[in-house]
Amino acid sequence: MQIVFGQPVNMVHLAGVLAGWCIVLYLTIRQYRKLPKKPVVWKMVIVVWVGLFAFNLNLPMFGQTAKLSILPLGVWILYLFFRKRSWDAYRRFAWLGFAANYLFLIVTLLSGAAHQAIYDKRDPSTYLADVGKAEIIGIHPSAQAVVWDPSEFASLLDTLQIGDMSDSADWYYQSKFEHEPYYQHERFPYALVGAKPSWGSGLRAVVYIEMDGKGLLIAAADRSYYFRSEKPLINGEAVES
Amino acid sequence: MKWKLIIASAVLLIAAIILFFRQYDGKPGPLPDDAMAAAEINEALSVRERRGAEAEQILDRIKLDKRHAFIPYISKGGYYAVSFWVWEKRKWRVGRIDTDSGPHIWKLSPNDPSRYYLVWNIRPQGEIEDFSFYFIRQRNAGRSDGIDYYTPRIQLEQPVDFGKQPYGAIPYPDHWAKLLREEQRMSRTRGLFSFEYRENTSIYWLPVLADNPPRSGGFSTFGTSFLESIRTDFVNILNENELERP
Known part of the structure; x- marks a missing residue:
């Protein structure tokens, strides 16, 4: 999603993306609390973010383009980077990042449907x-x-x-x-x-x-x-x- | 260890300051006078092939805004040349030189059509009386994926009094800029790949000649860019038969 200053913004989609990030944040915190051995917080945040990086298929759906993530490129990169050192502590967060792609896919579909319900394109x-x-x-x-x-x-x-x-x-x-x-x-x-x-x-x-x-x-x-x-x-x- | 850290950060800081001031544009000063402008042009050309493009006579120095200027000149080789100037890094710099004699579009900022300029320095050939710029978009219609579409033709004219203005620079007429802006805004919402606006409009020029029909091309061309920030386009000659006359 790109926002250009002074350009009309799709507020429904923007709200959906914000909500999506809140959910990712919530899941990360929940995961962090569960772990007996705590990872370093700033590393954890970067791992989630890099985990998002994936090879996507662009599927046109209901007049918008949904991104279906197939290959978890970010997770692979992180694995190569961490190897055996502390992969166990961060593995969950890398996959959490990848899973967030599907969350944003749902956000795109839901906000698209909500947008259509709110704004009549034929009016x-x-x-x-x-x-x-x-x-x-x-x-x-x-x-x-x-x-x-x-x-x-x-x-x-x-x-x-x-x-x-x-x-x-x-x-x-x-x-x-x-x-x-x-x-x-x-x-x-x-x-x-x-x-x-x-x-x-x-x-x-x-x-x-x-x-x-x-x-x-x-x-x-x-x-x-x-x-x-x-x-x-x-x-x-x-x-x- | 502590000292190493302090020295390292001091070196980094100084490097950052030097880098900042090297890139810093500063407040635009006055345009160079004719002699200085000619010297700058020749200096810039000296590192490239010259081919008679060196300045012989500066015709005018036209400031488009605080940081952009257009300087048409006649070259030693007899070309009616144009030079594009930008205030960058605390200095007026020649960004581009063209000796093709035809008009050009200069986009001061690519995303804002109200800052597009039409510039020209056309050789008086005895035959050109007047000329016009045209803003054209082809009509289009049809059906794709079961959806009907229709795109109206745009044909707008901006006449120039060649006798009074054999060289010059004008901003895009207000209506042209507004139409382009509307188009650009819509294309951007399409998102994904077409964030950069795909232009489907064109600018042409059409000389009104005393006797002979207009020749397309036929002008010797030499264009060379010195700065990446300069965005220009050639303006092609319009085939008069393509005009619609209600």
Whole structure:
């Protein structure tokens, strides 16, 4: 998990990872207390951490990537390092580190499920929770000067209907060939930039608006969503083609 | 034993201080004047192949921010050359020199498109009247794994008055930077392998010529980097037929 300052963060996953580390810490302490012959604490901590190092298989599952650890590389390295000296005292902690990989695998799956329950990826307002500071940018010479009202736009978000995207290839050809309705025009000539997604969702999408002002194309990282509105989302001269 | 420890830590401390000050950038001073800039360029080139790239006439010294400057010049070999300067380790340093005459993109910080610059020093050929920079992304559509997708075409133009600005440096237009930023943010959330943003947009330039159609390439090229921190890209000539004109 990588966190970049100023970037949206998936809070559900972050909470899961923190909880996972708490469990690892708890198990380490419990193991330490059980042992009659105590290992050195700082060495023990490093052993758990190195034990985590493993060869992973990346399995795509439910729209996310789960890491299935197969080879305990960290444990092997530690074994080579300790040999006979005090391997017995640290062996458990090395394997504890390796086992933590499976704990984090469970964390990834659970937090993924929880994320899906909390944030509706099919709801446009998940990506457009705050449009107060957003703006409309024309991205193609076929864009017109448009005015838009953020509060009116936000109020229309709830009324949107899922649109049919199955002929997106036709959209492409309609812009590509002569005598087609969008020849030399772009069907989605406006981009909505600067919108904020739902807090903690970590979801990001680039949002485009259709030439007639009534279509919304949400290009998220994993897939695109297309919505239609009864009323125009932006006000301008819609080009009749 | 005790003394050994103290001496060892003192040596380490001094080494750390020296290392710190060798890497320390310090507060940026004034840009070198024309003569000094030319001398620096020739000094930098002297360890590489020269091929007539040495500075003959400094055209301008354009400061992009506190630590970055763009210095276009005409070389002894008659090239319209560009040099990229960075304040690093307490000194203005030539980071890169190009003599290809075409425009370049200079990314002052790769993760922040509002700090991308378009720089150029184009040989006045008598035929170029104006030129434009174009920000282009190809339209794309289809279906993969049962999911439909559609990527709108981006085509934005930034005209430059060549008569007034045969050389110059401008930041990416506001809209370009905002669009790129939006794209970069989304790609980063994809995580795993694509943390580094894969660019699918391109910048081109298109000279408006009096008579002849634009030639792609045809310029002699010579580019050499002195500092790793400099991130530049060539700007290719656009094929005018590729433009959409509604």
